Structures are given as C-alpha cells and as structure tokens.
Amino acid sequence: MLLKNHSNFALECGTDEAGRGCLAGPVTAAAVILSPKFKNSILNDSKQLSERKRDLLKPIIELGALTFGVSHVFQEEIDQINILNASILAMQQSITQLTPQPEFIIVDGNRFKPYGNIPFETIIKGDGKYLSIAAASVLAKTYRDAYMNAIHEEFPMYNWKQNKGYPTKEHREAIRNYGITKYHRKTFRLLPEH
Numbered sequence: 643m644l645l646k647n648h649s650n651f652a653l654e655c656g657t658d659e660a661g662r663g664c665l666a667g668p669v670t671a672a673a674v675i676l677s678p679k680f681k682n683s684i685l686n687d688s689k690q691l692s693e694r695k696r697d698l699l700k701p702i703i704e705l706g707a708l709t710f711g712v713s714h715v716f717q718e719e720i721d722q723i724n725i726l727n728a729s730i731l732a733m734q735q736s737i738t739q740l741t742p743q744p745e746f747i748i749v750d751g752n753r754f755k756p757y758g759n760i761p762f763e764t765i766i767k768g769d770g771k772y773l774s775i776a777a778a779s780v781l782a783k784t785y786r787d788a789y790m791n792a793i794h795e796e797f798p799m800y801n802w803k804q805n806k807g808y809p810t811k812e813h814r815e816a817i818r819n820y821g822i823t824k825y826h827r828k829t830f831r832l833l834p835e836h
Contacts, residue, residue: 656774671732672781711739
C-alpha cells in the first residue's frame with residue numbers, strides 16, 4: 643500500500659521523470675498534488691504497471707489531482723546542460739505549473755535543486771512508496787510515450803512506438819543503418835562502439 647503523505651503539509655507534491663536513459667526524445671517530468679480524498683488500489687511506480695494500466699490511470703490521476711503539471715525538456719537542451727540537470731529542470735518546470743503551489747515537494751531519486759524556498763526531500767524508489775510520486779511517474783511516462791508515438795510517424799525505421807527511444811538492440815541497429823535524427827541526443831553514447 644502506497645503512503646499518502648511524507649510531510650505534515652496539506653499541499654505536498656510528488657514529482658518524477660521518465661526517459662532519462664533514452665537515446666532519443668525528451669526527458670519528461672510531472673508534478674502532482676493529489677486531492678485528500680484520492681484513493682486508488684492499482685496505482686504504483688509506472689515501471690511496475692502495464693501500458694494498458696498506465697493509460698487507464700492517466701485520466702483517473704488527472705481528475706483526482708488538486709493540480710498537476712507536465713513538462714518536456716528536449717534533446718537539444720539535454721545535450722547542452724546534461725541529463726541530470728535536464729531531469730531536474732523538467733521536474734521544476736512541472737512544479738511551476740501547479741496552482742496552488744506546493745508547501746512541500748517529494749522527489750523520486752536522490753538529486754534535486756532547491757525550488758524557490760519550498761522545502762523538499764529526495765526519496766530513493768519514492769515512486770513505489772508515495773501515491774503522489776507514483777501518480778507523477780505515470781503522467782510523465784504516458785505523456786512521454788504519447789510524444790514518442792507521434793514522432794515515430796516521422797521516422798518509423800527506429801520503431802520508437804515500441805522502444806520509446808530506449809537503447810534496445812533494434813534501436814541501436816537502426817542508428818547503425820540509418821544514422822541519427824534531429825531527435826537523438828548527440829552527447830549520449832548512441833552505439834556501444836562510440
């Protein structure tokens with residue numbers, strides 16, 4: 643059973659990102675403040691859920707949230723500021739979209755930078771411990787997947803619809819055969835031999 647709150651603040655937001663280890667496309671983050679009445683027995687870390695369950699949960703989370711935000715940081719910026727900074731930036735941009743703003747932030751993982759003067763805590767594997775982080779993980783993943791499905795149409799040979807830009811054998815084979823696209827992260831090791 644996932645826990646409701648980590649702090650004693652009523653307006654606690656959870657934030658998480660998706661797509662950090664991908665070779666192409668954005669890193670996407672979401673931030674969610676859930677309504678105090680929110681309950682869901684299926685909600686978990688998005689990596690533990692099937693695509694069908696994530697798609698099912700997305701509207702439930704959006705309706706059950708007091709407020710939520712989602713932000714993409716694209717490959718050009720990832721290449722400029724590195725993936726860790728891009729992940730933190732995406733999380734902070736998604737928090738900026740929240741109305742009301744949170745009084746406390748819980749972050750999945752172990753790295754974050756101060757956001758204004760709002761207190762925060764990083765929680766390793768937080769997406770498997772707290773409802774709001776799990777909700778953020780599902781939104782980040784579903785919004786990013788939708789983006790990758792859309793750009794798949796432009797470059798179907800990389801099969802992003804299936805691999806979502808992760809370094810699968812098939813994706814690397816396509817890079818070897820067709821080179822890279824404007825969506826690839828140039829600072830990443832796109833092929834093992836690079």
